[in-house]
Amino acid sequence: MPQRAILLVRISDDREGEGLGVGRQEADGRTHADRIGWGIAEVIVENDTSAFKRRKVRLSDGSSALRVVRPGLRRSLELLASGDRDGLLAYDLDRYTRDPRDLEDLIDLVEQQRVPVTSVTGSLRLDSDADITMARVMVAVANKSSRDTSRRVARKHEQLAEQGKPGGGGARRFGYERDGITVKKGEADAIKKMAEMVMGGASYYDIANYLNANGPMPVSAERWRERSVQSILTGPRIAGLRVFRGEVVGPAVWPAIIEREAWDELQTAIANHMGHRRRGALTFKRWLNGLLFCGLCDTALVGWSGEYWCATPKGGCGRISIDDELAEAEVERQLLEYLTNPIVLGRLRDTVSESATASVRADVASDEQQLKELAGMWARRELTFAEYQEARAIIAARLEESKSLATSALPGIVRPLLADPAGKWKGLQARDRREVAKAIIPGYTVAPSKKGKKVFDPDRLVLRE
Ligand SMILES: [Zn+2]
Structure with a gap:
């Protein structure tokens, strides 16, 4: 969970006439952050009256080009890239950017540093290939209507x-x-x-x-x-x-x-x-992020390049690391054991949080809203029919999934697991694995490795209270 996240809000020309001022964006943003457990360290206000004004800028190779200049957005990317800030919460995708280049920069950050990114309305999501394709289509469309x-x-x-x-x-x-x-x-x-x-x-x-x-x-x-x-x-x-x-x-x-x-x-x-060229590289893989903590300084370990480590750019001490796949295999083994234990199962039924269901309901509402918006865009000819269909299929599939989650008493990811833990676990995406793990265990403290011990030592993973 990011505890030093950026909340990015924008003063704009209110072209939709919805009058969503900066104050309201910030208040909504903070409420949303509380709900999902994020800490906001800084509010950056992008003061521009149009997300689509260009200025001539000099590029690093000496040539000049017309670029949309958005200092707040550039600064937030810089802070995220340097690790000074650990997450980005925007109001929505449209307020984040209408320039495909800005979106690509953010996608690069998510891809390379796994920076968590979200928005109040749920429209800015980059967790999977489908999310990224969707975001690209939405920005391309917004860009085109801005151009018009x-x-x-x-x-x-x-x-x-x-x-x-x-x-x-x-x-x-x-x-x-x-x-x-x-x-x-x-x-x-x-x-x-x-x-x-x-x-x-x-x-x-x-x-x-x-x-x-x-x-x-x-x-x-x-x-x-x-x-x-x-x-x-x-x-x-x-x-x-x-x-x-x-x-x-x-x-x-x-x-x-x-x-x-x-x-x-x-x-x-x-x-x-x-999106197609990048396919494969994008999938969120390290599901123990946020579940492992440094045994020396208690910072959350970050999965990066073959290991989880106490990342110094994220404020850690840099002295603890553990092999990522072996740690995941060990935690997976423990989780599956828990899932066959009736006491754990009972507790799981009781403690599966209501907030999870609430957030699923919010997803359903936001997807339904997006479907309506898309239909409107198509009707106004801002989208070709092919684009509309592609975007629609992505959202409809997600909506179907969310709906099945929202209607069950237990979050839908956990319920099928209870019947066949080992079988269903294998089919879970990393993101869902993390959700399941968080519902069952409080996380692990990773102890320093014993002197001279080179092989993976499962005892280093100490279950937290
Ligand atoms: Zn540490």
Whole structure:
């Protein structure tokens, strides 16, 4: 349980008219933290009036790019990465970010450091592959609707600027002749092929290799690189869209190589694509996190790279560690033994907390709400039908599961276990294993290893009071 978590709230332009001010976000956030047992060490207020305003920033390689600048969000990522803070509680996914890049940064943190992340409404969840895909789809959709708003605002700027004419000077654009308007057949075909490859699951790397072997070559470089493939496919230019200050401001005078609708689908595919490449690496595996404590300084041990250790970046002493898989196997053995003991079973029936059921009910309500929102998005054409179906299937499956949990007297994960502990345990996901373990045992203190003892010693795991 994070005890030094960040609560991130946002002052925004209240575009949904729901008037959820910062004070209310903070109060709700603190109530939620109490309910799930988190400690909030710091409230960070993101003071921006739109989650989708861009500024020109200089990147580390010296080039410049248009980026959404959100100092509060960047600071929270920094604090989490350094281990100064141990969890992130936001109000909801939409208030966390509408920029896929911010989401990817957070996913990286969750993936690499297993930073716990949650939100008051339940919409920000990154615990499983399905959660992550869902978050990506939701952010891609929010991003698109933000772009549409920006586009309307920018339209009057655009009138003052240029009437959809290509900008003069600079290098020729891939896919078009020097005039910036006439389509160059061979290159346009290559762009269509690239898009087709992405939709078929190819990576930028595959596409760069393919083009380097088959041509045509890029305009001003010797060879294709992943980045040049990416910049062509994600650039609105190929959809016949005019960009002004990093925003799509409307149709351009040049023709599209990829039609607008297909280009939108391509952007969603690109947003989801990374999810497939990362598959496997993301699964939450270390289920003893939060259950093992240092025998020297009593800090909770962290599962990391083959062992649970008293992590110094998290405030530990760094002097205690234990092999992760062997510790898990030992605790698993003990748990299964408990589960066959009638006294333990009886106590389990009594003590399975009501709060667990309450949180399951909250999940059900939030999933039902999300389904409604999705249907609305589809009706307003903010989602294609394929996106709607994909997102819907994910939520519906989760909802089904939550509902079966909520209706049982015991949390649904524990009840089937009682009938067949050994068999059902094997099929449990890490997250559920941890929940079961927490319902049964108070955790273990890990004693220092005895001098000279190299093999795994189960006696080091001392059950806590
Ligand atoms: Zn320690």
